[in-house]
Amino acid sequence: MQNLIFSKKTIVIGVTGGIACYKVLVLIKELKDLGSDIHLIMTEHSTHLVDIKDFEKASGNEVQTSLFYPKIDYIDYIKKNKEIKHISLADIADLFLICPATANIIGKMANGIADDLLSTSITATIAPVLICPAMNVKMWKNPIVQENVKKLKKLNYHFVEPEYGELACGYKGVGRLANLKKILDRIGLLLKQRNDLKGKKILVTAGATFEEIDPVRVITNKSSGKMGTSIAEQAFLRGANVILLRGHNSVEPNYNLKEEKFTNVDDLYNKIKKNINNVDIIVHSAAVSDFTINNKEKSKIKSNKELHLELTPTAKIFEKLKKLNKEMFLVGFKAECNVSEKRLIGSAYDILQKANAELIVANDVGKKGRGFDVDTNEVFVVDKDKNVEHIKLADKRIVADKLLDIILQKIK
Numbered sequence: 001m002q003n004l005i006f007s008k009k010t011i012v013i014g015v016t017g018g019i020a021c022y023k024v025l026v027l028i029k030e031l032k033d034l035g036s037d038i039h040l041i042m043t044e045h046s047t048h049l050v051d052i053k054d055f056e057k058a059s060g061n062e063v064q065t066s067l068f069y070p071k072i073d074y075i076d077y078i079k080k081n082k083e084i085k086h087i088s089l090a091d092i093a094d095l096f097l098i099c100p101a102t103a104n105i106i107g108k109m110a111n112g113i114a115d116d117l118l119s120t121s122i123t124a125t126i127a128p129v130l131i132c133p134a135m136n137v138k139m140w141k142n143p144i145v146q147e148n149v150k151k152l153k154k155l156n157y158h159f160v161e162p163e164y165g166e167l168a169c170g171y172k173g174v175g176r177l178a179n180l181k182k183i184l185d186r187i188g189l190l191l192k193q194r195n196d197l198k199g200k201k202i203l204v205t206a207g208a209t210f211e212e213i214d215p216v217r218v219i220t221n222k223s224s225g226k227m228g229t230s231i232a233e234q235a236f237l238r239g240a241n242v243i244l245l246r247g248h249n250s251v252e253p254n255y256n257l258k259e260e261k262f263t264n265v266d267d268l269y270n271k272i273k274k275n276i277n278n279v280d281i282i283v284h285s286a287a288v289s290d291f292t293i294n295n296k297e298k299s300k301i302k303s304n305k306e307l308h309l310e311l312t313p314t315a316k317i318f319e320k321l322k323k324l325n326k327e328m329f330l331v332g333f334k335a336e337c338n339v340s341e342k343r344l345i346g347s348a349y350d351i352l353q354k355a356n357a358e359l360i361v362a363n364d365v366g367k368k369g370r371g372f373d374v375d376t377n378e379v380f381v382v383d384k385d386k387n388v389e390h391i392k393l394a395d396k397r398i399v400a401d402k403l404l405d406i407i408l409q410k411i412k
């Protein structure tokens with residue numbers, strides 16, 4: 001029976017050379033019944049374990065196995081500057097499923113190897129990728145395989161882990177392909193999340209401001225922009241129309257996002273004003289300088305004498321935002337350093353009230369692995385009723401996704 005979440009969704013299934021290959025036939029049938037369009041890429045090794053024709057019959061589409069299409073004269077195409085579609089399945093996927101996933105494909109993915117059609121397409125896709133490993137227990141427990149899984153999880157690849165049981169190779173242990181119902185449920189969850197921000201316009205600010213002392217020196221802070229850029233990236237992957245404003249030295253986003261760079265506090269404020277109309281959500285995670293320099297010099301200051309800087313507190317941009325657009329959902333960040341959880345949440349709530357914001361994301365940047373210039377974060381999300389949701393220490397991409405889940409629950 002057709003299902004709203006699965007219906008008209010394109011699922012690309014990468015089949016690799018594991019004994020569990022044949023089980024994918026059942027999965028294809030179930031997905032087709034739910035209304036999904038199924039395309040298959042099979043590795044060369046997997047074609048020794050199942051009949052391609054069975055997969056073509058089940059999916060109703062031609063199975064792809066080769067990076068180079070036999071009917072195409074690539075030399076002629078290149079000479080005549082004709083468009084070559086070698087990663088088209090990567091582009092059309094709403095979800096990329098690797099099932100069963102061998103130790104080999106997991107290793108290739110974890111190391112960015114793209115040496116056949118499947119690994120090249122995975123490298124080129126921006127769709128969520130769900131990996132369902134199946135292998136001998138000794139292979140699964142191999143520390144290199146486990147390291148690769150860990151690495152991929154950190155990068156927000158999704159897994160349905162193998163289960164314990166009798167293995168086709170005669171062993172007993174963890175390595176059996178997960179129950180197909182479990183895989184189907186996870187596909188449903190990912191498809192739901194994939195476009196849940198479609199139609200929403202989100203403005204995200206990220207990174208540090210620069211306040212000039214002279215033409216070469218600045219006051220700035222340790223913000224790398226990783227948290228904000230991760231939020232912009234995840235929102236983009238979930239279908240939002242994203243505008244990212246990021247500091248000049250911040251990390252670059254991984255996707256082709258609409259973005260503008262800012263320099264100092266005034267420049268950031270002007271760029272927010274320019275972009276804030278019609279946004280549904282603003283996530284202001286930029287680390288804005290609290291001070292600007294009064295005695296700024298037009299030429300480079302000589303370093304042979306003592307220098308005293310006069311600093312004036314800057315206007316609090318965050319507190320002005322709601323006045324610029326009353327309808328939008330306002331999310332801010334609050335960084336504290338080595339304070340108690342109670343104090344962290346208390347100061348987050350204070351700025352929430354001052355700015356009339358909907359949510360404040362509070363983090364303690366004094367603790368290891370949290371806040372500035374690291375890949376991980378732990379945050380407490382405080383709302384208007386002082387409810388607090390704790391997002392545990394995880395990669396910033398995962399924290400970003402969980403924060404977007406919370407925002408979505410509130411705006412629905």
Ligand SMILES: Cc1cc2nc3c(=O)[nH]c(=O)nc-3n(C[C@H](O)[C@H](O)[C@H](O)COP(=O)(O)O)c2cc1C
Pocket residue numbers: 015016017018019020043044045046101102103104105134135136139
């Ligand atoms: C009969 C047979 C069954 C295999 N089953 C598995 C398996 O279940 N999981 C796995 O990781 N590798 C399995 N392998 C090993 C892979 O096929 C091998 O590592 C291969 O290089 C995988 O290539 P691919 O990932 O490009 O398909 C099996 C090999 C054979 C010959």
